[in-house]
Structures are given as C-alpha cells and as structure tokens.
Amino acid sequence: MKTSSYDVVVVGAGNAALCAAMSAREQGASVLVLERAPIEKRGGNSAFTAGGFRMVHDGLNTIRKLVPDLTEDEIAKTDFGQYTVEEYLDDLARITQYHIDPDLAELFVKRSTETVLWIKEKGLRFQANFGRQAFMHEGRFKFFTGYVCSVIGGGLGLVDGEFKAAEQNGVVIRYKARATSLLRNDAGVAGVRALIDGVEEEIHARAVVLASGGFEGNREWRARYLGPGWDLAKVRGTRYNTGDGLQMALDVGAQPYGQWSGCHSCSWERYAPDYGEPDAKTSGQRHCYQFGIIVNGDGKRFLDEGEDYRNFTFGKHGPAVLKQPGGYAYQVFDAHGVKFHRSEYKLRGATKVQANTLEELVQKMGDVNPEGFLKTVREYNAAIKTDVPFNPNIKDGRCTVGLDIPRSNWAHPLQEPPFEAYSVGTGITFTFGGIKIDTTTRVLDIADQPIKGLYTAGEMIGGIWYFNYPGAAGLMCGAVFGRLAGQEAGKFAKG
Ligand SMILES: Cc1cc2nc3c(=O)[nH]c(=O)nc-3n(C[C@H](O)[C@H](O)[C@H](O)COP(=O)(O)OP(=O)(O)OC[C@H]3O[C@@H](n4cnc5c(N)ncnc54)[C@H](O)[C@@H]3O)c2cc1C
CATH class of the missing domain: 3.90.700.10 (Succinate dehydrogenase/fumarate reductase flavoprotein, catalytic domain)
Known part of the structure; x- marks a missing residue:
C-alpha cells in the first residue's frame, strides 16, 4: 500500500480545518490536508456561507480594525452597537436552552475577536454587512447584534483566501481524498487511512485533526438520528459531510457528546x-x-x-x-x-x-x-x-x-x-451531534481521558449547539477551535 508521513494530518478542508492547518504550520509542523471533494467543490459548508463572523466587539473601534476602509459617511450614519462577552454568552445560553457546555462557550466567545483579526492577518478582507444585518431606518443604520462583519466574497471568498494562505505557508492539500479510518499504535492515534482518487493510502502522522463536519449529507443517518421525515429534507450545503469523521472518532473510542437528535x-x-x-x-x-x-x-x-x-x-x-x-x-x-x-x-x-x-x-x-x-x-x-x-x-x-x-x-x-x-x-444546514473534547480540543474517551494524538474542530465538536444556533456563530466557533486544534496538534507533534 502507498504510504506517506507528516507531522499533522487534517481531515476536511472547510474553515475549521484550514484554520487548524494554518496554525499547525505556525508551530513548525509539516501539514497535510485531506479534502474529500474535488477541487472545484472544495471548502465544505464554509464555502456556502455568507462569510459572516459573530464576535465580541466594542463598536467602531473593533470594526475599524477589521474594515479599515469604512468611509466617514458610513461611520457618521451607523450605530455599530457593541457585543460584550456577557451578551454573547447570554445569547448562547438562551438559544441552546442552557445546554451549551459552559467551558467551550467561554473559550470560543473570549477568543472570538482575536481569531477574526488573526484570519485578517492571513490576508482576508472584511466588510460591514449594511442592508443585511442593519436596515436603513430614519436615515441611520443600526446593527442588531454581534454579527457585523463578513469576508468580502462571502463563503467562497473565505475559503479561497484560506486555501491561498495555507498553501503559501506550506500546507499540502490533496483533493478527492476521503479519510476512512484512523491508524493507531501503542502511543495513540498515528495517522489515517484514506482513499485518494480511488487508491488506498496510509498516511502516518504524529497528530490528526478531524474537521470533516457533521452528517447532514447522509440521508440514512438523518433518519436514524434526527427522526422520521428528515431523510426528505433538502441539504443547504455540501454533499460531502456524511459523518465519516464522527464514525472514525467513535471507532477509536471517542465519547459522543451534544444533541445527536438536533440540527440547524x-x-x-x-x-x-x-x-x-x-x-x-x-x-x-x-x-x-x-x-x-x-x-x-x-x-x-x-x-x-x-x-x-x-x-x-x-x-x-x-x-x-x-x-x-x-x-x-x-x-x-x-x-x-x-x-x-x-x-x-x-x-x-x-x-x-x-x-x-x-x-x-x-x-x-x-x-x-x-x-x-x-x-x-x-x-x-x-x-x-x-x-x-x-x-x-x-x-x-x-x-x-x-x-x-x-x-x-x-x-x-x-x-x-x-x-x-x-x-x-x-x-438542513448542519447537525449538532458530535464528540467530546477538552478545552485544548483533545478528543476524550468515555472516561473523559484524552485519546493521544487526536484533536477535533468545527461542527464535529459536540456539546455546543442544542435546539438552535445564533447566525454567524458556526464560522466563529470553527475558526476558534480550528486554530486551537492546529496549535495543540502542532505542538504535540513537534514535542
Ligand atoms: C447555506 C449555508 C449558509 C451558512 N451561513 C453561515 C454564515 O454566514 N456564518 C456562519 O458562521 N455559518 C454559516 N453556516 C454554517 C457554517 O457553514 C458551518 O458552521 C461551518 O462552515 C462549519 O465548518 P466546518 O469546517 O466544521 O465544516 P465544513 O466547512 O462543512 O467542512 C467540512 C469538510 O470536511 C470534508 N470532508 C467530509 N468528509 C471527509 C472525509 N471522509 N475525508 C476528507 N474530507 C472530508 C468536506 O468535504 C469539507 O471540506 C452556513 C451553512 C450553510 C450550509
């Protein structure tokens, strides 16, 4: 069988995966990204978004750092409001009927602003969402909540910018590359097995980040976990998120977590x-x-x-x-x-x-x-x-x-x-059921013990969304945990 070797393998190529790949590279790790889709359909659900990020901000001061080309006229006629850590946490708690894991919620809210600024540093450009998140009323725009900015070019702009930045920084990306199982040795997870363009390959790695989304693209799992009738729902996004990463994690003893019967x-x-x-x-x-x-x-x-x-x-x-x-x-x-x-x-x-x-x-x-x-x-x-x-x-x-x-x-x-x-x-947008992690994104087993060498990010994380979800929090959550997973996996691999 064909084999290859990297410090870190990232499974998936949406926003969470690409943030993980970029931050693992910042740790000096060699990084391979496996994308199941062909190049023209790359980027997962992240490519389907409006590119919006819900983040903590204090109004014009923060927004200007992200959107430096706001005009004086736009500034004069706009109330950007503010969105504090407390308001964000309150919204998350209320929206999820108080089920959200409080440690994960706090982590992603507190790191939201710095993470969006980190993405901007990678070369992506942002705009304020006039007309979509603030209406002109009596001569003024007023933004409703913490969703003010999105990447120029929407979801496609976001993933194109992230792919470009990742590749410029030395991340290797392989398309039509479907990860099928995790490799293990005495030390823990040691890589993945994948079908790449139909050929099976073993990729050895010190650490694996699973960021391959939920199971919304899988009719059979939808009927099984969400209930009768869900097999008939239309899928709003990618066809490639069929629960592979979740299955791979469960197969090595990861703990299911969150609302498996729920979805956005x-x-x-x-x-x-x-x-x-x-x-x-x-x-x-x-x-x-x-x-x-x-x-x-x-x-x-x-x-x-x-x-x-x-x-x-x-x-x-x-x-x-x-x-x-x-x-x-x-x-x-x-x-x-x-x-x-x-x-x-x-x-x-x-x-x-x-x-x-x-x-x-x-x-x-x-x-x-x-x-x-x-x-x-x-x-x-x-x-x-x-x-x-x-x-x-x-x-x-x-x-x-x-x-x-x-x-x-x-x-x-x-x-x-x-x-x-x-x-x-x-x-259907995405599913809520996932696997349990600690606050460094290590995947936990049923006894809450980390499975060595295994990290996860994005919609694969369980314990965040229940019953509902506030718009533009998916990319935010994926970016924070993706960046963190890459950092931790990179450090672990290099250590
Ligand atoms: C129409 C639409 C609009 C949305 N708008 C917004 C918005 O404006 N703001 C917001 O915050 N959120 C939005 N969301 C939600 C958002 O898309 C998700 O929260 C977020 O993109 C999830 O990111 P992710 O990286 O976890 O997964 P994804 O971006 O879905 O990435 C998963 C990746 O895994 C790959 N993959 C799957 N299986 C395998 C495998 N076996 N091997 C290798 N690769 C695999 C997929 O091909 C894909 O590249 C929207 C979603 C949709 C569908």
Missing part, C-alpha cells in the same frame, strides 16, 4: 435540488419572514415569525415546517413586507405567486385552504397593536394581542397589494 435547519425553497450550490444566485434561503406571516396548508400560522431577530430564529424554522401537513408552508407578504426582501426572493428558482387580492393569492397557491387562510389574515390584521411604531432595526414590540400563536415584533397588517407568497420546505 431553516425554511428553504420547497422545490430546491437535493444539495446546495455555493453561489448566491441559486440560494434557496428565505430569510425575511419576520416582515410577513407563515401559514401551512390549512392556512394557519404555526409559529411566531417575529419572536426575535432573524439571526436567532431562522435555525428553528426547518423542524417547524417539517412537522406541518405535507411538510410545506408559505411565507406571505404585502407590499410593505416585500420592501425588506433580500435578493434571494428575486431569484429565478423561487416558487412564488403574486396577486392583487388575498382571495386571488390563495387560489394561486393551490394547496392552501382558502377559508382557513383568509380567516387567519383577518384575525392577524385585527390583532396588531398598530399604535406601536414599526422599527426593523430593533425588537420594536409591535405585536398582536389575543392570538393563539402570538406575534411579538414587526407585525404589520397584510393589506397593501400586490401580495406575494413563497412556498418553502425544510433545508
């Missing part, structure tokens, strides 16, 4: 292809529901569309839609709501109907009960506290009163034609 999943174009495309032009996301209502086939609302900022709610909508009769729903807007639509609503692939009356709209939807729908809209419109001013940049408290399914913010009567309805199903 949102409303997604109902007739989208089975897997995503890392190109905003074909995105199936529908992220402006807080400016309309969502109804099922009975014409009934089934969740509070304005419960919180979009970043804190979109990850819960997928399971809610999956549970509806037929597994579909419609996002419905009037002309006021349409004003807030992001570009994805205007894409060719959107399943959309438009009409000048609600009666005509529901006929065009085709599979929504007309009486149920018209009753829902009538009751919803009548229940809105219209005396509370509407403000898209804050939780404005413009709510409904007396409805079974409440509406907490940004409520606006559906009354101004033209009306639009978008049909959505469920799109």
